[in-house]
Amino acid sequence: MFKSFRKAKIVAALAVAGALVLPTTPATAAPVEITLSCFNDLNLGNLLKEWETVNPNIKINLKTADFNAHHDGLLTQLIAGSGPDIACVEVGYTSRFKAYPQLFTNLGKTFKADKLEKSFINWRWEQGVARDGTIIGIPTDVGGLAMCYRQDLLKKAGLPNERGAVSAATSTTAKLTSFAEKYVAATGKPFLDNVSQLFEGVSRQGADGIQFYDKKTDKIVEVPQVKKAYDLAATFATKKLSAEIAPWSSDWNQGMGNGAFAAMLCPSWLLANIQNNAKDIPGAWDVAQMPGGGANWGGSQLTIPKFAAHPKQAWTFINWVLAPQQQLKLFLDKGVLPTTPAVYKDPKFLAAKDIAYNNAPIGKIFSDVVMSIKKPIYEGKYQVSVKDAYNAAVGRMASGKQTPDASWAQLMKEIKKIKSLS
Secondary structure: OOHHHOOOOOOOOOOOOOOOOOOOOOOOOOOEEEEEEEOOOOOOHHHHHHHHHHOOOEEEEEEEOOHHHHHHHHHHHHHOOOOOOEEEEEHHHHHHHHOOHHHEOOHHHHHOHHHHHHHOOHHHHHOOEOOOOOEOEEEOOOOEEEEEEEHHHHHHOOOOOOHHHHHHHOOOHHHHHHHHHHHHHHHOOOOEOOHHHHHHHHHOOOHHHOOOEEOOOOEEOOOHHHHHHHHHHHHHHHOOOEOOOOOOOHHHHHHHHHOOOOEEEEEHHHHHHHHHHOOOOOOOEEEEEOOOOOOEOOOEEEEOEOOOOOHHHHHHHHHHHOOHHHHHHHHHHHOOOOOOHHHHHOHHHHHOOEHHHOOEOHHHHHHHHHHHOOOOOOOOOOHHHHHHHHHHHHHHHHHOOOOHHHHHHHHHHHHHHHHOOO
16 A cells, blocks of 8 residues: 555654664674564565665565464474574464463563663553563554445445544444444445454454453453444344455455445555455545544564574564664555554654545554554453354354354353363
8 A cells, every 4th residue: 555655765764762773784794594484474575675685694584374374383383392583473362472481582681672662552562571571572563443434435325425524423333333224225235344343343442451351360251342342243234234245255355346335444454455456446445433432453573482593683683674764664665554653753654645545644544543542452361262252153143043142142151161271
């Protein structure tokens, strides 16, 4: 995304207390190859080229795998006493790895990473710190949550389509439901893409950073906000306000361009995917505020496993690639939302408007969301298992295999079993 900025000259000069700095490697140093293992390329293509120009003696070997396979394989490697030089860990899996801080290099003790803490969004930094205080990872990006919508389709339906007006008309879940009903009545087509994404986003709006786990007790709890999200998803499913197109399917991708739905919840990292699938309708999509308030969905940490062959070189790379200067470049090039809030004050960041989204001020919209968040979602050891159980319950209900009440009752039994593992 941000095609209009890709040719812009970026001269970053962010003087931040404790900020990361640009390292260089002596030309006489022996060549070293460090392995970076992740579930995607982190949009680092151009930065990797720049890195190897400045540091010709440290090559980055990027290896990727499917999301779950990457995390499962990484844990298997670490327990067996091996691992890459750098491994990315998505926040949904961070809880699993934070239970094994001994398998990672303590970035605070080894590289004094704690001195960088003030340069990052405080709650995102916290997501890379284990319960015993070990700093196992540095945050790469943040997933501020908003609602993307087809402003052209809303206009044709006779509904508000300007982003401020849409934000006001959908500011609560009750208003969102009413708005969706009006769209369906006017067009005969679904408003949302699917209720699984709706559930995920709304369930993340719980107070005090609680979704499935209570941080104080490290125990699984039932949270009113999560039940509210489930009930909202049930309403959208039973009233056929959503298309029920599975996320990440080919139909879902195509739907972003063919009008199969008019809106979808969109964490900032999803913008590039929407743009890629809506190339034929530039400016048709726009971005409104998330109904019900701000929330975060996603983000990763860069870690150095205990068994890394080249930990010093790995830290040198992390120190450079997550500096504010590089995060600004990555935002302007790929729309990756920075974790260093100093960037949010940069004129280039604030001036960024995306023609793919009707010239929406993407940086301003999503940074406002991120900075409104006070506490991150606390994710416990069995976070993935709990989340999968809830998603399955939503799926059973949305597909009509079970009534909302029956699916919820089954879910509670499954959650009870997971609790017994704690």
